[in-house]
Amino acid sequence: MNTKRFYTTLILTLILSCFALSAQSDKQKKLEKQRQQIIKEMKQINALLFTKKKEEKSAITLIEDLNYKVNVRKNLIRITNEQANLLTREINNNQKEITSLRTQLQELKDDYAAMVVKSYKSKSEQSKVMFLLSSDNFQQAYKRLQYIKQYRAYQKEQGEAIKTKTKELQDRNIQLSKQKEDKKKLIEENRIAKRELEGELKQREVLMASIKSDMGKFAAQIKKKKQEADRLDKEINRLIKEAIAASNKKAGNKSSTGKFVLTPEAKKLASNFEANKGKLGWPVSRGVIKAKFGKGRSLTDSSVEVNNPGIKIATEKGAVVKAVFDGEVSQILVIKRGNPAIMIRHGDYLTIYTNLSKIFVKKGDKVKTGEMIGEVFTNKIKGETLLGLRIYKNNKMLNPESWLTKF
Structure with missing residues (x-):
């Protein structure tokens, strides 16, 4: 050898x-x-x-x-x-x-x-x-x-x-x-x-x-639910545009750039928020993501396509909502025939918490990571407690799931 x-x-x-x-x-x-x-x-x-x-x-x-x-x-x-x-x-x-x-x-x-x-x-x-x-x-x-x-x-x-x-x-x-x-x-x-x-x-x-004999009734409920979601989307988009326009006006820009104009302090906050992608704490102590971000199929009817602007977190009755990061309460949204929502600004990032029953903060409040800001609404008829969470950079929708830490 x-x-x-x-x-x-x-x-x-x-x-x-x-x-x-x-x-x-x-x-x-x-x-x-x-x-x-x-x-x-x-x-x-x-x-x-x-x-x-x-x-x-x-x-x-x-x-x-x-x-x-x-x-x-x-x-x-x-x-x-x-x-x-x-x-x-x-x-x-x-x-x-x-x-x-x-x-x-x-x-x-x-x-x-x-x-x-x-x-x-x-x-x-x-x-x-x-x-x-x-x-x-x-x-x-x-x-x-x-x-x-x-x-x-x-x-x-x-x-x-x-x-x-x-x-x-x-x-x-x-x-x-x-x-x-x-x-x-x-x-x-x-x-x-x-x-x-x-x-x-x-x-x-x-x-x-x-439920086969009551499909007409359920179809009407789904339609109503979609109408409520559309109203919420429309109102959120309007408020984001207003917030961006206000930041431009404050900075002396006559026409809106479609982006927030940031102070040095706001830039630092946005940078810190961005650095924590995948590490943000959950807005509730216990929960699972029942509806994911983006295009998908309805959980009720798989033949129906849905397009979620955020995620929906199923949680327990009376669950307290916490801010996922430091920021300032930009808006308290009150939707006609809908539940209130909170918009928090983190530089040029926004986190929006929807389907609330109680609000613990007011517009202009400075909040810290993990601070209690409200309580999730429980639908007694449906028997579910769902928190909606959205994240935007300026007016661009982002997938909240990729920003949250793994449970």
Whole structure:
């Protein structure tokens, strides 16, 4: 066996294996983090939406809650499947590596055994001395002496290589056993999740059947809800334009630029707000995002497309609303046939808290992060407590979910 070539091949194999394992390990960690986040969300959903008596909620709200839960459950199953599939690939790769390692280990042992036999046959010091003395000249004797030293070193290297390769093989076997156990656990958890999903889908079918005769009434409720949302959107857009125009006028600009004109203090506040993206505290102590930002499907009717300007957080009755960051109360919005809202300015950023029952602040108040500013409205007919949260930069809508820290 060519020692140099063998060790070069061995090193390259180890490096490539490490890179592949590292990439797979990183992906597995990322998937596991997502899975744990969804499991946490499922616990919050059960605690906030499914602990009350069904009689306290309208059928339409129950359907919305079930659809939301079903969507989250499906996402959990999908992530778990991805993890199981990735583990299958890792297990197959590991089994191939183990087969290769066993072959390499056997080659090392065979090579080492041959050297031991050869060394035994020429083990006497007299043989080594005669080998040196039979040299034709000093240079040849020197080369033969170096050869003896190199041969001894090579024997030692082969012995160490056998130890290393044996340890690597043992580690791979341990890793393989763990991977198989992890996969078994994931498959079992997915089996349970699928059973839960089947039960939820049947429950939804029963609910849908119970409201079939009242679909006209529910369609009217959905239409009314959309009209209220449109009025709120219109009023918020108007107030944002007014606030921007006022900041321009105060700065001496005759025509509005469509952006807030900032003082040095406001610039610093906006910069700090921006630096906290993904780290802002939640506006309620407990909650789950029942309606996500942007385009999506209605939780009541999946054939209906909705476009949310913010997020809706399902929380508990009597939940207190807290400011997510330092700022100044820019407006208290009072909507006709709707619930009040609070607009807080953070430089050229705005946070808007909608569907409130109580207001604890007034226009012009300076608020601190985590300060209580109001209370969420609970709809007694629907049996739900939903807080709306919007974030704007100037008049541009942003996704609040990407600004909040993970629960």
